[in-house]
Amino acid sequence: xxxxxxxxxxxxxxxxxxxxxxxxxxxxxxxxxxxxxxxxxxxxxxxxxxxxxxxxxxxxxxxxxxxxxxxxxxxxxxxxxxxxxxxxxxxxxxxxxxxxxxxxxxxxxxxxxxxxxxxxxxxxxxxxxxxxxxxxxxxxxxxxxxxxxxxxxxxxxxxxxxxxxxxxxxxxxxxxxxxxxxxxxxxxxxxxxxxxxxxxxxxxxxxxxxxxxxxxxxxxxxxxxxxxxxxxxxxxxxxxxxxxxxxxxxxxxxxxxxxxxxxxxxxxxxxxxxxxxxxxxxxxxxxxxxxxxxxxxxxxxxxxxxxxxxxxxxxxxxxxxxxxxxxxxxxxxxxxxxxxxxxxxxxxxxxxxxxxxxxxxxxxxxxxxxxxxxxxxxxxxxxxxxxxxxxxxxxxxxxxxxxxxxxxxxxxxxxxxxxxxxxxxxxxxxxxxxxxxxxxxxxxxxxxxxxxxxxxxxxxxxxxxxxxxxxxxxxxxxxxxxxxxxxxxxxxxxxxxxxxxxxxxxxxxxxxxxxxxxxxxxxxxxxxxxxxxxxxxxxxxxxxxxxxxxxxxxxxxxxxxxxxxxxxxxxxxxxxxxxxxxxxxxxxxxxxxxxx
Amino acid sequence: xxxxxxxxxxxxxxxxxxxxxxxxxxxxxxxxxxxxxxxxxxxxxxxxxxxxxxxxxxxxxxxxxxxxxxxxxxxxxxxxxxxxxxxxxxxxxxxxxxxxxxxxxxxxxxxxxxxxxxxxxxxxxxxxxxxxxxx
Numbered sequence: 001x002x003x004x005x006x007x008x009x010x011x012x013x014x015x016x017x018x019x020x021x022x023x024x025x026x027x028x029x030x031x032x033x034x035x036x037x038x039x040x041x042x043x044x045x046x047x048x049x050x051x052x053x054x055x056x057x058x059x060x061x062x063x064x065x066x067x068x069x070x071x072x073x074x075x076x077x078x079x080x081x082x083x084x085x086x087x088x089x090x091x092x093x094x095x096x097x098x099x100x101x102x103x104x105x106x107x108x109x110x111x112x113x114x115x116x117x118x119x120x121x122x123x124x125x126x127x128x129x130x131x132x133x134x135x136x137x138x139x140x141x142x143x144x145x146x147x148x149x150x151x152x153x154x155x156x157x158x159x160x161x162x163x164x165x166x167x168x169x170x171x172x173x174x175x176x177x178x179x180x181x182x183x184x185x186x187x188x189x190x191x192x193x194x195x196x197x198x199x200x201x202x203x204x205x206x207x208x209x210x211x212x213x214x215x216x217x218x219x220x221x222x223x224x225x226x227x228x229x230x231x232x233x234x235x236x237x238x239x240x241x242x243x244x245x246x247x248x249x250x251x252x253x254x255x256x257x258x259x260x261x262x263x264x265x266x267x268x269x270x271x272x273x274x275x276x277x278x279x280x281x282x283x284x285x286x287x288x289x290x291x292x293x294x295x296x297x298x299x300x301x302x303x304x305x306x307x308x309x310x311x312x313x314x315x316x317x318x319x320x321x322x323x324x325x326x327x328x329x330x331x332x333x334x335x336x337x338x339x340x341x342x343x344x345x346x347x348x349x350x351x352x353x354x355x356x357x358x359x360x361x362x363x364x365x366x367x368x369x370x371x372x373x374x375x376x377x378x379x380x381x382x383x384x385x386x387x388x389x390x391x392x393x394x395x396x397x398x399x400x401x402x403x404x405x406x407x408x409x410x411x412x413x414x415x416x417x418x419x420x421x422x423x424x425x426x427x428x429x430x431x432x433x434x435x436x437x438x439x440x441x442x443x444x445x446x447x448x449x450x451x452x453x454x455x456x457x458x459x460x461x462x463x464x465x466x467x468x469x470x471x472x473x474x475x476x477x478x479x480x481x482x483x484x485x486x487x488x489x490x491x492x493x494x495x496x497x498x499x500x501x502x503x504x505x506x507x508x509x510x511x512x513x514x515x516x517x518x519x520x521x522x523x524x525x526x527x528x529x530x531x532x533x534x535x536x537x538x539x540x541x542x543x544x545x546x547x548x549x550x551x552x553x554x555x556x557x558x559x560x561x562x563x564x565x566x567x568x569x570x571x572x573x574x575x576x577x578x579x580x581x582x583x584x585x586x587x588x589x590x591x592x593x594x595x596x
Numbered sequence: 597x598x599x600x601x602x603x604x605x606x607x608x609x610x611x612x613x614x615x616x617x618x619x620x621x622x623x624x625x626x627x628x629x630x631x632x633x634x635x636x637x638x639x640x641x642x643x644x645x646x647x648x649x650x651x652x653x654x655x656x657x658x659x660x661x662x663x664x665x666x667x668x669x670x671x672x673x674x675x676x677x678x679x680x681x682x683x684x685x686x687x688x689x690x691x692x693x694x695x696x697x698x699x700x701x702x703x704x705x706x707x708x709x710x711x712x713x714x715x716x717x718x719x720x721x722x723x724x725x726x727x728x729x730x731x
Contacts, residue, residue, distance in 0.1 A: 004656060004668075006623060061626045062669045085639045085670035104629075124623060134609070135616035143606035257602030265605045
């Protein structure tokens, strides 16, 4: 039996949080009620990326794209769209600039510049059904590798493609596989690093939720190339949906004999197990990750020896990130040349970014390497929320740095970002607007690092703590100019001396904000003023006597009775008592209270 | 799980893929609707009364038999209730044409002559959009 229509409903974590599961159930019910369940199929897919407007629904074949769909809309979609053939106009996306309704996702700015490779199946297939993956050439790359190619040929294809590690450091994937292959050992391991920990990043989670089989397939290919018979996925337990779908994928692959003994009639055998992480940031570092899997504390150790020589339980281990794996099958299918045709000279292919912060279209995007930050933030991202001014974008999470207006036209690739004092990282992109205080942002990342440092090496354990203390001092108005010098020197010492990648990159947010926003730091330490009024201790609340009507609304709202004044006469705020909570501003109807 | 479900070779895998393709073809085609032939059947009340549902089913069946790639969808009232059942046919690069008074036989002629060969015959003259432009 074949269906003539499909209703694709996003069932990624974001959309599920706004009831997309119930929506899919309601659609199923409405189809049965209207006798359409034999010709129309509801497909629960992975993330469409347009999380800002979720839950998202796509109608096939006419490609109508509905946004912010609620379970109560199911009835209308079935009756109006499927039966009468009319679009449900209130659910269409409205272009915020032209105010025009757009019915087709291809004409939505968010999708125009995107090119989906790693996310090719996300939002397109049902991740819990291996047949849909196979229908999209799934496992053909594995079959091709096993029966028609030698491991060396597969590795050469990857080298030629120019694929570099998507976890952050950008090490050539083919080279890594080659290293592991060359080491002779009785047992080897293939590990998938799904310990995504950057604040605001959800690329790997979305790949695992939307297309888990691509990772399973690539790990098996990796096993074939490195003579490993065992694969391990290290995933954080706080990703329950990704874990669930990965488990289903592994089970289905085993049932089809695509994992297990003698895969596809060859003498290659491979199996995958899941290992849970408790959600420690440092466990994204490969040596710490391996120790965590061994049941030891998640602490980094010196490299060399690299995991490719002595990794899990002392055996050679190849560790790759989720998104890196997701690229592998499609490279083998379409060829290295095709992949190398996208991107810049040294960074090939595409990159997935999780766009978050003060940007209109929060979501998951994939663009070719070499796309500029401006195109990502103002094109795909739809610009800054509420028409505010762009201030900075943090790439690479707590290990990366802040990039500013002058970097907007920089083509994104590994080397350009490092050159600009940031890094690619795993792909988190947090956009900040004029209201964000860069000192506070640096302090936020430092708080995160101090909490996540494993404590093994002194520079990271103590150095970062000191950085955090100095930043705290500055944000409460007790900073001196010498503190800036200390921040700079200490930051660079930590960079040079810390043991692992976490420590070596941890001062980056502080150093890059100091470089690009020195005047903001100076305003904090010299004038004891926070230019964006985010540091509470540094802001002062005032009443504009010309605007104040003496309505007493603020007096009643103030929790500490800091506002006084006669009725119908201008009020005054006592700065000593004021706790700068902002309640008065919210209550004032005359816009009479301001902050300096 | 019985062992029968195991895929034993790359050829078997390819066969399985080919048998599963059809559900994906429709989804993949929908990604680029402007590149493929689209047939939109007017499925309003009077259209249905005049047999639009049967025509649509016939289009789908016939296209599959003749192995012609096209997207068949339904749409609301096109305004040509007089000529029901009505369908709008969009061939990439050409002006959309509207065909009326459809029968199964006419549908076949449209597929064979207009969609495949690209020419119109006396029997399947379209009611073009120009014809209904208000003066």
